[in-house]
Amino acid sequence: GDDNKDHYDIIVDAIFGFSFRGTAPREPFATAITHMITMQSQQSSLLISVDVPSSWNVDGGDMTEGLKFQPDVLVSLTAPKLSAKKFTGRHFVGGRFLPPGLAEKYGIRMPPYPGISQVMELS
Secondary structure (H helix, E strand, O other): OOOOOOOOOEEEEOOOOOOOOOOOOOOOHHHHHHHHHHHHHHOOOEEEEEOOOOOEEOOOEEOOOOOOOOOOEEEEEOOOOHHHHHOOOEEEEEOOOOOHHHHHHHOOOOOOOOOOOOEEEEO
């Protein structure tokens, strides 16, 4: 048998988007998040969240008291959300999807994408 059938090198978290509300995810999402945390800590799986980590509030950050859901990598779509200020891992922003007029209207500074790149790492 395959001893590594339940081992994952990378886990992509894209359960919730920026619309998550509340203080704790409901089932079956709570169990999925707990499994991701377990694999990250026990198997050294790299946990990558898309846009806003699941169970995080788009403005306030981690809303799960006790779980401490902290991905290793965050890939923000279009622009970082306010919750990204509480993120401590590697942070990338992807997409040149925001028209300049809209960025100006809302005061969003787009990163200086090199060449035709669609993704860049933020420091």
